[in-house]
Amino acid sequence: EADIYQTPRYLVIGTGKKITLECSQTMGHDKMYWYQQDPGMELHLIHYSYGVNSTEKGDLSSESTVSRIRTEHFPLTLESARPSHTSQYLCASSGQAYEQYFGPGTRLTVT
Amino acid sequence: DQQVKQNSPSLSVQEGRISILNCDYTNSMFDYFLWYKKYPAEGPTFLISISSIKDKNEDGRFTVFLNKSAKHLSLHIVPSQPGDSAVYFCAGYSGGSNYKLTFGKGTLLTVNP
Numbered sequence: 001e002a003d004i005y006q007t008p009r010y011l012v013i014g015t016g017k018k019i020t021l022e023c024s025q026t027m028g029h030d031k032m033y034w035y036q037q038d039p040g041m042e043l044h045l046i047h048y049s050y051g052v053n054s055t056e057k058g059d060l061s062s063e064s065t066v067s068r069i070r071t072e073h074f075p076l077t078l079e080s081a082r083p084s085h086t087s088q089y090l091c092a093s094s095g096q097a098y099e100q101y102f103g104p105g106t107r108l109t110v111t
Numbered sequence: 112d113q114q115v116k117q118n119s120p121s122l123s124v125q126e127g128r129i130s131i132l133n134c135d136y137t138n139s140m141f142d143y144f145l146w147y148k149k150y151p152a153e154g155p156t157f158l159i160s161i162s163s164i165k166d167k168n169e170d171g172r173f174t175v176f177l178n179k180s181a182k183h184l185s186l187h188i189v190p191s192q193p194g195d196s197a198v199y200f201c202a203g204y205s206g207g208s209n210y211k212l213t214f215g216k217g218t219l220l221t222v223n224p
Contacts, residue, residue, distance in 0.1 A: 009152075031210055040120065042113075042214040043155070043200070050210075059211075090154050098143050098204045100212055102154030 003027055006091050006103035013081055014111055021076045021106045023091035032074040033100060034066060035090040043090060049074060081110040114138040115203050117215035125223055130188040132218050134201030141203035146175060146186050149198045191222045
């Protein structure tokens with residue numbers, strides 16, 4: 001069973017606020033990912049990391065930033081939330097194999 | 112350009128019958144294909160995968176078939192159960208992609224009792 005956690009599960013916040021979405025995994029995976037998904041659409045990769053102090057931008061441009069100071073932790077930050085950031089944010093991790101294991105997601109609504 | 116396409120947004124089947132979910136791809140460099148299942152308000156769960164050098168992989172009620180010449184794969188669920196109702200995503204993995212997966216838009220499967 002994959003052990004990857006995301007908090008909060010749901011967040012409603014006003015425009016202009018700074019937010020941090022948390023993601024932690026206990027599997028010791030070196031690779032971690034952030035995806036953004038809207039209903040009826042594919043998952044879009046917005047950030048990924050190969051290990052501590054490694055971060056890369058994904059295929060979909062995003063105003064968010066990430067950090068990887070510890071292997072198990074990969075938080076995503078939005079400095080100033082806007083209604084266009086409303087979406088579901090999914091965190092995933094993978095080890096030596098190609099399968100990625102996903103957390104439960106954070107549903108973000110910016111009003 | 113979408114590299115992985117799931118052209119059926121939804122599929123409805125009766126309990127006990129076969130569900131067939133389809134996926135087409137354009138990237139010949141994919142080494143593996145994966146299927147994920149997603150319930151509302153939850154993250155995707157890995158179901159089954161297939162190597163590009165295989166044409167079939169089976170795991171319990173789930174079988175994935177790969178037709179490389181047609182660049183097409185399908186997921187068969189037999190027998191379908193109401194608990195299988197979810198969105199199913201097809202994804203491709205290329206070893207040269209820096210461990211990234213490319214997802215389709217998903218197909219919503221509804222299994223009616």
